[in-house]
Amino acid sequence: MGEPAEAKPPHEVFATILVLDFGSQYTHLIIRRLREINVYSEMYACTTKLSELKFKPVGIILSGGPNSVYEKDAPHTDPAYFDLDVPILGICYGLQELAYRLHNENVVAGTMGEYGDADIKAQRVDGHVDRLFEGLEDDMKVYMSHGDKLANLPDGFHTIASTRNTEYAAIAHKTQPIYGIQFHPEVTHTPKGIAILKNFAVGICKAEQNWTMANFVDIEIARLRKLVGPKGQVLGACSGGVDSTVAAKLMHQAIGDRFHAVLVDHGLMRLNEREQVQKDLTEDLKINLIAVDASKMFYAGLQGISDPEAKRKFIGGAFIDVFEKEAERLEKEAASDPERAGKIEWFLQGTLYPDVIESISFKGPSATIKSHHNVGALPKRMKEGRGLKLIEPLRELFKDEVRELGRQLGISDRLVGRHPFPGPGIALRILGEVTPERVEIVRQADHVFITMIREAGLYDKIGQALAALDLSRAVGVMGDLRTYRHIVLLRAVNTTDYMTASPYLFEPDFLARVSTRIVNEVPGVCRVAYDYTSKPPGTIEFE
Incomplete structure (x- = not known):
């Protein structure tokens, strides 16, 4: 370039x-x-x-x-x-x-x-x-x-x-x-x-029509290099989603091995996701990735929390706690190596423009819809400029622009075409308190749903698809016996900007087959419902 x-x-x-x-x-x-x-x-x-x-x-x-x-x-x-x-x-x-x-x-x-x-x-x-x-x-x-x-x-x-x-x-x-x-x-x-x-x-206005991701790449790489400096080091949150993957590749291209990618496994990821993300970033994109298992800490902190905003704020703060500890560890390891020594002052996030718009309540009439864990739910010390300093290279971009940016950086369509997955993970897909058992129900149901969508050739036609868990229980009949089990909620939407969305209209027989498999294969579930709500009035995620 x-x-x-x-x-x-x-x-x-x-x-x-x-x-x-x-x-x-x-x-x-x-x-x-x-x-x-x-x-x-x-x-x-x-x-x-x-x-x-x-x-x-x-x-x-x-x-x-x-x-x-x-x-x-x-x-x-x-x-x-x-x-x-x-x-x-x-x-x-x-x-x-x-x-x-x-x-x-x-x-x-x-x-x-x-x-x-x-x-x-x-x-x-x-x-x-x-x-x-x-x-x-x-x-x-x-x-x-x-x-x-x-x-x-x-x-x-x-x-x-x-x-x-x-x-x-x-x-x-x-x-x-x-x-x-x-x-x-x-x-x-x-x-x-x-x-x-x-x-x-x-x-x-005589505005030039020169806003393209091909032009943005060079400009942003230069900005990142200037911001970080010739010896500065950056820690990056990498969940494997489109946003964090593109942000990581952009930062790695800007400063090379002075960028440290960190995958925090909070126990709220999808089935086999940790292993897949490690392979994608280390083998395919050649980015050094450190995986940290913090699931016990997250589960302990989420115990007794049912309010969606409280979940988001705890998870956002806990993420930063883990990253700051990892930064200290890396600095100590590098202290004896002049080539690697240097303070890690910066923290990379894949924040997008819709996150910013939805999370910040303007002084004017706009209202906060929900806090995003990487915007409105950050710890006070980071908002006040203490601790790690934020770098958000995608902050002005919409999702489709991020995907095009990823292609400009040479990232495969398989990775840039992934459906979004929230940083707080499955915690936002449980309508109530998070427990390992409930997470497993959602994880298995989501795997069935997404697998069948892919097998039907529908994945790339849908903006986002997910399974969630309603903690209400319903009566069912299974094997001639009365059951009293959970309800799985399915959702899939058409969208380009993720700020508005309409429900994806599956063929009825497809939903019937998905429901049958989930009830048969996921323990603790006796009913499956499909959400036809658009955004607005709903949001894409349930919490």
Whole structure:
């Protein structure tokens, strides 16, 4: 790949569209759509001050949100953004934010809100539509989701599109590159939405379409080398999942044997997973891997814990405890060898952008869905900069980008195509207290489910599949005798970004065969149920 020339974070290298989040469930989709057209984008809370940014964006998008702009506690963004002299696009709530800041009577509660599909008509001036709609039909299907609406056209703006119920469905400033649209271009229900976002980002903001994993590799390797230094050493959490494997390969390529990969066996892994991970990393990827059996410590610490958040926080803290002890051991071993001596100050994690979005409760309206063990559940000492310092090279990436990055690094499709498996492991697939017996039930049921999915040729068509255990018991009849045993829950989803998902629709006979095998082969189970819940309202994992 050659010697990287840059050593900066992505937003300092790539032209970046800043997305300010007002709490919409669709905000992450704006970023996804922009990256699909190779334009780099990052999301910040709407309450982020311009002075807090470490880069100047080439454009700003104000997201939708659940509030009304005229409410007492409604979120509003820093007015300084409007003086930054870059193009701005307000979407739904973002449109209302643009109008409201000019006059508080511009936005009112709508008497006829719009929810779902709508038809907009772009207006022509001198025979031309506005450049936001350039190359598109005058009449388009869009997705609306709003109760409030503009009561007045803000001073300095003109209308560029309308619907039957909304006169100001899209507006533009007469002299400045400031736009507002009442619909959501980021959702698939707006067929031409990605073209509208491209017109804004590329046509109006002049953002370069150079965000690719091939470009990211060299830039990130240079950043890692600069961050760690010529003698620094890094300890890395490697579970064998896609994220940690790609992060480990990237770090190994950056600093070689100064990277120490550690697999912590917390007793919550899948069937034969420890052995497979050791083979994959040491034989296939040539990464030195240390395996630590800490299962007794994790089981002891989880005893009596049923709350999902408490599980996550304990597991996150316990992981760090193990890694810090391993760092001390490695330093002592290397102390007598000048070539190896050096303090291990850094800790590598495969944190992804969806983890960050879901785990951090913004000061604005966004709410924490759940703590991820590698983000919100880290020990206080690490959050305060004490102990090992975090390195998260994948923090700005979505899952599909990580998989492409892995391919760029030469990792096989078998490894980069693996379904996600949470760091806390099977603990999140037991709806209640974790015990070795319950873990074994889930481990065996999951093995049956995944094996049959692979045999049916469905594995690569599914985003994630898993088995979980409901501690409720149900009456059954087995061998003419009454039984009272556990219920196994199966789940499989279609997803690309892991922030939204729909249930995978198996053929009924396939699920029937899976159920039969699990009941016959897994002790303690008499019933199997399949979860058809989408995300939202559910999450992919059960806890």
